[in-house]
Amino acid sequence: MSAKRFERELIQGWLHEPDSPSGDGLAITHGAGSNCEAPLLKAVAEAFAQAGLWVLRFDLPYRQSRPHGPPFPSQAARDRDGIRRVAEALREFATRGVFLSGQSYGGRQVTMAAAESAGLADALLLLSYPLHAPGKPDQLRTGHFDQLRAPALFVHGTRDPFGSIAEMQTALAAIPARTDLIVVDQGPHGLPPKIAPSLPQQFSAFLAR
Numbered sequence: 001m002s003a004k005r006f007e008r009e010l011i012q013g014w015l016h017e018p019d020s021p022s023g024d025g026l027a028i029t030h031g032a033g034s035n036c037e038a039p040l041l042k043a044v045a046e047a048f049a050q051a052g053l054w055v056l057r058f059d060l061p062y063r064q065s066r067p068h069g070p071p072f073p074s075q076a077a078r079d080r081d082g083i084r085r086v087a088e089a090l091r092e093f094a095t096r097g098v099f100l101s102g103q104s105y106g107g108r109q110v111t112m113a114a115a116e117s118a119g120l121a122d123a124l125l126l127l128s129y130p131l132h133a134p135g136k137p138d139q140l141r142t143g144h145f146d147q148l149r150a151p152a153l154f155v156h157g158t159r160d161p162f163g164s165i166a167e168m169q170t171a172l173a174a175i176p177a178r179t180d181l182i183v184v185d186q187g188p189h190g191l192p193p194k195i196a197p198s199l200p201q202q203f204s205a206f207l208a209r
Contacts, residue, residue: 003045006056010082011089012036013058016045022052025094026125027086031104031190032070035063040103040127043196051200054093058086060106071105080113087120099203101125104162104189108141115147124152125203128189131163131171145174152179153206155195157187180206 006015013036026048030038036059045057061082062071071079083100090098100121102110107126114120132139152175156168163171165183172179182202184195 008089010061010085011058012064013056016049016055016057018049018052018054020052021054023094023096025054025090026099026101027056027058027090028101029058029060029106031106035059039193040191043193044199047196048200054090056086056090076109079109080116083110083113084117084120097122099123099125103127104130111148112144114150115144118149121150123207124150126152126154128156128160128162128191129154131167134161137167140171142171142174145171146176148175149177151177153182153203154179155182155184155191157184157189157191159186160189162189
């Protein structure tokens, strides 16, 4: 298993090549204040590559433009363009399923891109979906959920201020595609890398249901 730098228009990141490819591929991106070098993303990428998947761990376009600072809402559509480019690139390596994953802001943009572009991904893996800003439960970021057609597995901590487990369960009921929720006991919004080794098997089990 090895990783090499991968760069194209609107794409910057690392491509993890599995030793024994299964034919599937996963693209994973980061949260608002982070980048593709985040420990959780690296751990998840390594775990899925060990499980036989091609993994493209990438920076969103806003992070490519500047190394620090949060994304600008007015430029979110460009971030989703980057996600679509990544999905296209991943299909050059993955001959079977193409899966998209994102942490926090990255996960939100992944779900929005999937809602906008039917068939963009065969399934989604969302880490710490930012259901609402801390302390603002009435301002939900779920307006596109009823347009999601790809199966989606959510991973969420019980101490995440961006949404409680009960709020997540209610929100997921609006998604017409198949969903499930993995609860990380005492997990904060920044989930620990130690959850990564179990994710490939949990994701595979979810897809097989």
